[in-house]
Amino acid sequence: MKIAVDAMGGDNAPQAVVEGAVQAAKEYGHKIFLVGLEQAISEELAKYNLSDIRLEIVPASQVVEMHESPVAVLRQKKDSSLVKAISLLKEGSAQALVTAGNTGAAMACATIHLRAIQGVERPAIATVLPTLHGYSLLLDAGANVDCKPFHLLQFAIMGHIYTRDILGIEDPKVGLLNIGEEEGKGNELTKQAFELLKGGPFNFVGNVDGKRLYSGFADVIVCDGFVGNVALKTSEAVAEAMVDFFRREVESNWRNKLGFLFLRPALRKLKRRMDYAEYGGAPLLGVNGAIVIAHGASGAKAIKNAVRVAGEVVKYDVNRHIEDNIVRRGKLARFLNRN
């Protein structure tokens, strides 16, 4: 498989991205196109033994910064690593793309250059959340900051298809992120979305409030991208604050230090469990092309895992499943057409 990696995207680019790409090329055997500033990528590559792996630099002269507006990127960054990587996808040289860069820009460039799958109004970022017993899929995690109820319905259907056909969950439970559990709770968006979702041809289990986000109550949780982004970043912030506070306490006396020595393996396991890097990137569902968005703070491991996820998106032909179900045939398509 051939996968393009935006070597300039993310807080730790190009170092961590190149390192992760090298690891992925070794571990999964994919051919990786590293797209970006040729000189910078070459310097990073010089650190590794590249025998027996397939890596190619695709030069791009511009870099998209994290704070740039999507509109500015579309207009002024036509030779950026992001846009260049997307064109590799478009011309068929690569089958998937991984980027840890500016999410808004990635979403905008992908939608303009590759277009959304016919029938999909808004592509969405689908992020995996760890729960006590497994995983849930949250979408949208930040691609669409202002949504209409119909968009949440489409997210639900794309999430349903992804968890059923790719993650292999039979009859996935679909929930709506809301501020209470009972029907009738919420803002205008979620109240109207509830009405649409409850008639949907999938297993709608109702509202999921923040308290149940990590409970595994639903396999798919839909929300607008603003709320999804706040929920995810807040989660990270709490986990980090707890770890920081705990670390300070541990350093405060010998008794705590001793306890820490015993508990270190358990704490490592906890950290691993909460660590987004383990889950790799989040697929951008609904766009014509396999694009995986990695966390902006991705280290090498996160990039490597995002390449793995990109490979799975291609292997299981996620887009064909979405297109078939949303547009061409079946009860999901019929239901969407009625709404």
Added chain:
Amino acid sequence: MKIAVDAMGGDNAPQAVVEGAVQAAKEYGHKIFLVGLEQAISEELAKYNLSDIRLEIVPASQVVEMHESPVAVLRQKKDSSLVKAISLLKEGSAQALVTAGNTGAAMACATIHLRAIQGVERPAIATVLPTLHGYSLLLDAGANVDCKPFHLLQFAIMGHIYTRDILGIEDPKVGLLNIGEEEGKGNELTKQAFELLKGGPFNFVGNVDGKRLYSGFADVIVCDGFVGNVALKTSEAVAEAMVDFFRREVESNWRNKLGFLFLRPALRKLKRRMDYAEYGGAPLLGVNGAIVIAHGASGAKAIKNAVRVAGEVVKYDVNRHIEDNIVRRGKLARFLNRN
């Protein structure tokens, strides 16, 4: 001071509420009106030694359930503990009210029966968040699920006044909860609110994304009530999930159990730090009357602390400060009139 407590409100009512009220009466010396089903409250009170404390039952025949819509409560629950407690405030028999019950109903009944402070369009729930070095105030925590930019501006001003005049923070830093740190990020609401806030006569420090929610970067963080509620409940969920996971690990072998014995005091301190019960309730700012909203899952300690907060709201005359600054005089009032 005389404080009314909605004895029937919350998941653990009336047991935990009565217990907390008894503790508060003892510790703070306030007179407490316990409002609700007479028989049920009497049975709970029989468990305690009530000498030297001032407690009085105020009978109310109805109970507001957690899932009831505010409109239904206003129409059908006129003799509920909530409405009865609010009327004690209105007639001046009590100076403050604490409820752990249905937040939407509390907000609606308070606004209808007591009215908002003149000039305040939307009262807001102001919740204290622990940070590494102190506390931040988040509002709105759930009273207003659909907001206009001007409402966020008023929340900012009420938060500014509360933290400055009551919490004693000089020139408090005011931030906007958003999905990125740079100006220009966000949905329609936050983009427009940013424009209003940056011209405000207070120390606006810009966007606060979820990652910085617990960083202490801002003393006051404003958002609409939907987003605030999701952020708070998600935070609780993450903290609980981490503790659950850790507990399981600890029980899995002797090495972890031993480490846990040493670390128990540190873990208790962490739990205390993350525990909303320590901070008491959240004042409903902007309504004519001192109302403190306690967490729906409040135990006795949370209720006791909510009564303490209610006492402070009265003692520092929060409402006069808001009214003076928003309506009567000064640069905040002039600024609001221009917008």
